[in-house]
Amino acid sequence: MIGLASRARPVAGRMFLVSDAMSTVGGSDHFRLYGQDVWLRNGRLVNAEGSLAGAHVTMAEGLRRLITQVGISPQTALDMAVAAPARLIDRPELATPEHRDLADLLCLDADWHVSGTLADIAGQTAA
Numbered sequence: 001m002i003g004l005a006s007r008a009r010p011v012a013g014r015m016f017l018v019s020d021a022m023s024t025v026g027g028s029d030h031f032r033l034y035g036q037d038v039w040l041r042n043g044r045l046v047n048a049e050g051s052l053a054g055a056h057v058t059m060a061e062g063l064r065r066l067i068t069q070v071g072i073s074p075q076t077a078l079d080m081a082v083a084a085p086a087r088l089i090d091r092p093e094l095a096t097p098e099h100r101d102l103a104d105l106l107c108l109d110a111d112w113h114v115s116g117t118l119a120d121i122a123g124q125t126a127a
Contacts, residue, residue: 016084
């Protein structure tokens with residue numbers, strides 16, 4: 001459906017990628033939400049009844065899925081993840097690497113997985 005919606009857009013550059021990932025991404029395997037306990041189980045966030053209770057997907061994973069599973073071109077997927085949101089909030093400078101902390105810039109491998117940050121690479125080069 002995402003691929004169909006992307007191809008059907010009458011105006012290019014208006015779809016963007018969002019993540020509503022919960023605190024389990026990079027954190028604990030559980031948390032409380034609206035008075036309910038939520039656990040990370042087999043890559044899914046579930047409540048006590050076992051029902052889906054949130055998202056456990058990073059922006060980088062969303063980007064990888066757009067490219068590898070949905071078939072969206074890397075250029076379009078990167079625009080959806082970076083440039084389109086920056087345009088939406090009228091902050092085009094957020095879509096460029098200039099004047100950014102190197103630790104905020106992710107490096108992706110050939111399979112679109114995060115391999116580190118630009119700060120990591122700069123540190124390896126300096127060492």
